[in-house]
Amino acid sequence: MRRTFNILTVILLLIVSACQQQTAREVLQIAISKAGPGEHYQYYGKFLKRADSTIITRNMSTLSLDSAINALKASDGLLVTGGPDVYPGWYGQEKDTAKCGSFNRRRDTLELSLIKTALKEGIPILGICRGEQILNVHLGGTLLIDIPTDFGKQVLHRTPEGPTNHLVRTTEDSHLISITHDPSEEVNSNHHQAVDMLAPSLKVGAYSPDSLIEAIEWKQPKGHPFLLGVQWHPERLPEDNTFSTCIARAFVEAVESYSNK
Numbered sequence: 342m343r344r345t346f347n348i349l350t351v352i353l354l355l356i357v358s359a360c361q362q363q364t365a366r367e368v369l370q371i372a373i374s375k376a377g378p379g380e381h382y383q384y385y386g387k388f389l390k391r392a393d394s395t396i397i398t399r400n401m402s403t404l405s406l407d408s409a410i411n412a413l414k415a416s417d418g419l420l421v422t423g424g425p426d427v428y429p430g431w432y433g434q435e436k437d438t439a440k441c442g443s444f445n446r447r448r449d450t451l452e453l454s455l456i457k458t459a460l461k462e463g464i465p466i467l468g469i470c471r472g473e474q475i476l477n478v479h480l481g482g483t484l485l486i487d488i489p490t491d492f493g494k495q496v497l498h499r500t501p502e503g504p505t506n507h508l509v510r511t512t513e514d515s516h517l518i519s520i521t522h523d524p525s526e527e528v529n530s531n532h533h534q535a536v537d538m539l540a541p542s543l544k545v546g547a548y549s550p551d552s553l554i555e556a557i558e559w560k561q562p563k564g565h566p567f568l569l570g571v572q573w574h575p576e577r578l579p580e581d582n583t584f585s586t587c588i589a590r591a592f593v594e595a596v597e598s599y600s601n602k
Contacts, residue, residue, distance in 0.1 A: 369396045369596050371418040372409075374452045374472065376400035381577075385422050385469075388576035391586055392593035406451060410458050418596035419459045421452055421472030423574060426534055432483040440486040442533070453479050465567035465595040467588070468557075470532055473570030477557055480540035487533050488553070495551040497530075504531035509547045509555045509573065509584065516558045517546035517569065520591040523583040528555075528573035535572060547571070567595035 371389055376382050377400055386398045399416060401409040413419060426441040428449050438444075452472075456479045459466050468476040474484050485491045488498050497505050510525040511518040518524060536554040539545065546556030546569070557570040571588065578585035 367600070369393060369418070369593065369600055370399060370416045371396055371420055371596060372399045372401050372413045372416040372455065374419070374421045374455055375402040375424060375448065376422070377402075382422065384574075384576040385420060388585075388589055389420065389593065391580060392589040393597075396593070401451065401455060402448065406454060409451060410454060413455055413458055413464065414462060416464070417600040418465045418467070418592065419455055420592075421456065421466065421468040421475060423470035423472065423532075424448065425471070427471065427475050427478055427484060429484070429486060432478050434483065434486065437486045440490065449475070460566065463566045463599065465592060465599055466569075467567075467592045468570035469576065470572060470574060471534075473557060473572050474534060474536060476568070476570045477536045477540050477543065480542055482536060482540035482543065483538040485535045485537045488535055489533070491537075492535070492553060493551060496549050496553070498535070498549070498553070499531050499533050504529050504574075504577075506530065507549055509549050511547045511556070512545055515544070515546040515556070516562065517556050517571075520569075521583045521587045523587075526582060526584040528575075528582075528584050529577055530573055532572060566599065567592065 373385050376385055376398060389396050389398065399412055404412060425443045425445050428444045428446055429435055429437050429441060431449060452475050456476060478484065496507050499505065506527050507530055508525055509528050536557060542560055543557045544560040545554050546558045549555050555572045559565050559568055575585040575588050580586050
């Protein structure tokens with residue numbers, strides 16, 4: 342009788358342990374290329390938690406390159422955030438650095454390595470502002486170094502006082518419109534660089550009224566992990582803006598799907 346009781350106890354402990362491990366695995370972990378320091382970097386984690394309040398985020402910028410790659414491999418998604426200009430030498434325009442603002446070569450190297458690893462592992466990727474730009478660069482595209490001088494001033498994408506607002510319009514067959522169910526929306530804008538030559542594997546998901554590329558996604562998504570880059574800052578838009586919360590939800594759904602695999 343005692344032996345039977347001990348066996349039943351062991352079985353029960355094993356079941357409880359397995360359930361605890363399963364619960365732990367179900368908590369989504371998302372790597373954020375840079376989540377601090379700085380107040381504006383804190384918005385990204387809050388943005389993701391709109392879709393799932395239990396999400397755990399990891400700040401990659403404080404880690405060494407090897408540690409960041411290992412941390413990403415143990416994560417379920419990658420969010421590449423906004424920030425300084427991408428060094429133009431990465432896309433063959435090193436001579437134009439005078440038109441740049443600040444840039445951070447270490448951060449470039451880190452994010453390019455994270456993107457490469459995420460694509461290899463099939464990890465979903467969301468790029469915001471600079472994140473969209475460096476996604477395009479990694480996949481073989483180029484950037485406009487400075488929108489006012491290289492493209493035009495028809496639409497203000499940034500003002501001396503800071504962010505501004507303008508309309509964006511989705512393309513008809515884009516994944517973005519299937520996410521937002523909205524052909525157009527007003528978004529916030531705070532950048533002087535943008536996608537110029539689109540990477541061969543990508544297509545445009547949205548344009549601003551001056552025909553500047555505002556969102557990028559896979560041209561042929563079959564066989565690829567979730568990938569979306571947007572030029573605006575959905576993490577700082579109101580929750581009722583369809584080009585904000587809908588994007589967070591779609592990304593987190595892709596992250597959950599990857600985790601369940």
